[in-house]
Amino acid sequence: xxxxxxxxxxxxxxxxxxxxxxxxxxxxGVHRGHxxxxxxxxxxxxAAKCPLAVMTFDIHPAVIYQKVPAxxxxxxxxxxxxxxxxxxxxxxxxxxxxxxxxFARQAPQTxxxxxxxxxxxxxxxxxxxxxxxxxxxxxxxTLPQYARxxxxxxxxxxxxxxxxxxxxxxxxxxxxxxxxxxxxxLLGYAYRTTGIVVHGEARGRTLGFxxxxxxxxxxxxxxxxxxxxxxxxxxxxxxxxxxxxxxxVTFGAGRAVTLEINLFDFDAxxxxxxxxxxxxxxxxxxxxxxxxxGLITQLEHDRAASKAFLEARP
Numbered sequence: 001x002x003x004x005x006x007x008x009x010x011x012x013x014x015x016x017x018x019x020x021x022x023x024x025x026x027x028x029g030v031h032r033g034h035x036x037x038x039x040x041x042x043x044x045x046x047a048a049k050c051p052l053a054v055m056t057f058d059i060h061p062a063v064i065y066q067k068v069p070a071x072x073x074x075x076x077x078x079x080x081x082x083x084x085x086x087x088x089x090x091x092x093x094x095x096x097x098x099x100x101x102x103f104a105r106q107a108p109q110t111x112x113x114x115x116x117x118x119x120x121x122x123x124x125x126x127x128x129x130x131x132x133x134x135x136x137x138x139x140x141x142t143l144p145q146y147a148r149x150x151x152x153x154x155x156x157x158x159x160x161x162x163x164x165x166x167x168x169x170x171x172x173x174x175x176x177x178x179x180x181x182x183x184x185x186l187l188g189y190a191y192r193t194t195g196i197v198v199h200g201e202a203r204g205r206t207l208g209f210x211x212x213x214x215x216x217x218x219x220x221x222x223x224x225x226x227x228x229x230x231x232x233x234x235x236x237x238x239x240x241x242x243x244x245x246x247x248x249v250t251f252g253a254g255r256a257v258t259l260e261i262n263l264f265d266f267d268a269x270x271x272x273x274x275x276x277x278x279x280x281x282x283x284x285x286x287x288x289x290x291x292x293x294g295l296i297t298q299l300e301h302d303r304a305a306s307k308a309f310l311e312a313r314p
Contacts, residue, residue, distance in 0.1 A: 001087045003094045005058070008103040010118050016053075019122035020093070021045035023054045024130055026061065026168075029076030030085040032188040033127065033159040033166040038089045040156050041125040048122055051092040055115070056082065057099040064104045074221035076168060076175075081192065095119070108138035112146040125154040161186055178224040178245075180279040190231075191279045193220045197234075197270045200260065209299050211244070211260035212270060214277065222259060229281040229306040232261050234270050239263045242306040243277065246286040262299075264307065281309050 006014055023041035027034045038054065045052035058079070062068040077085060079096070086094050097103065097115070106114075111132050116124055124143070132138045140155045147153060159166045166186050174183040175191065184190050193216055200213035212232070216222055222245055230243045241263040247256065261277065283302055289295040 001083070001091055001094060003083055003096070006095055006097045008098065008100055010114055014095075015118060016051070016093075016120045018050055019048070019120050020051050020053045021048060021123040021125065022116065022119060022121040023052070023091075024124065024126040024132075025054075025056065027054070027056050027077070027082060027086075028060070028168040029171055029187055030082060030089070031076075031166055031168065031171060031186055032161075035089060035188060036159055037125055037127050037156045038086070038091065040154055041123075042090050044123045044125060044154060045092075050122060052090065053093040053095060053119065053121075054086055054091050055095045055097060055119070058096045059099050061099055061104070064099055064101055071218060073219070075219055076171060076187075076191070076221060078217070078219045081194075106133075108133045108142070109146050111138075112143070116147070117150050121151045123152045123154060125156065127156050128158055172221060175221055175223045178226040178228075178282050178285070180223050180228060180282050183223075184279070191223075193222060193277050193279070195220075195259070195275055195277070197273050197275060199271060200258065209262045209296075209303075210267075211262045212275070214259040214261060214275060216259055223279055223282075225257065226285050227283040227302055228279055229283060229309045230261065231278040231280060231310070232263060233276040233278070234273050238278075239266050240307065240310045241266075242283070242302050243279075244286070262303070264303065280313070281306075 004014060021041050021044045023037055025034060025037060041054075042052050059070055060068070060073050060075070063070045063073065083094060124147070126140060128140060130140055140153070143153055164170065171183050171186050174180070174186070180191060195214035195216040197212045198215045200211065225246045228243045228245070230241050231238050232241045241261050244260045245257065247258075259277075283305055287298065289298065
């Protein structure tokens with residue numbers, strides 16, 4: 001898959017020589033609703049015998065429209081994860097348009113002329129709620145008047161789960177509450193984060209549960225405080241594990257939130273190693289124990305429950 005950054009305005013060199021099918025969306029998380037858009041676009045591209053391209057943005061539009069500080073936004077799928085997911089869905093070319101104030105100010109007709117026609121789109125595919133400017137005038141219902149017959153349009157209807165639309169907001173809320181099971185059901189895959197193994201307090205080793213402390217990039221969204229069944233990839237191999245997102249309240253108040261992973265049947269020095277954490281199941285909330293013995297007993301239960309879960313769902 002080709003990945004192309006577009007710094008507005010669109011340079012002629014980025015215009016494909018052949019027509020393309022172009023899917024539109026921000027696609028944070030590339031969840032099941034997004035996947036439906038991409039798959040419909042893939043079908044259209046195969047029928048037209050032309051490449052499938054996706055246009056997304058380098059930052060969340062809220063950074064410009066709502067002036068949300070860029071370093072405070074936590075994504076379900078930061079750039080590299082979005083690239084991976086798009087490649088898995090069979091996308092041929094992924095455009096990251098840099099969402100500048102100038103780009104945000106353009107009129108809907110200009111966007112259609114410069115970016116949809118400009119990218120030689122033969123078919124444009126987007127979700128029913130996609131907008132490209134002010135919602136009242138730049139929506140999928142008004143797109144045909146801006147298209148002026150220059151490309152076909154496919155509008156993908158909403159996807160629902162339990163009677164409610166599948167959305168990135170709904171998935172973020174589930175993760176914030178620690179409900180990775182629901183988040184995964186809406187995503188259509190197990191949620192992942194990345195990080196680097198760093199030095200911690202080494203208390204886990206004295207308890208018989210050594211942990212890898214993970215420094216997660218600020219742009220990624222960690223699940224809420226709690227104990228989880230996870231898998232962790234290090235040095236190219238996946239290992240069963242359990243994770244703690246919390247403040248280690250048993251050992252004092254006012255502590256920072258950390259991510260610690262206890263890998264099962266693993267004993268190696270992996271400091272400074274990059275890792276991937278796959279979040280599989282919520283076990284329980286964080287508990288303040290009276291002493292270390294109580295914590296050890298609970299961790300033994302957590303480990304047994306995690307092993308049972310992963311064995312049942314490999």
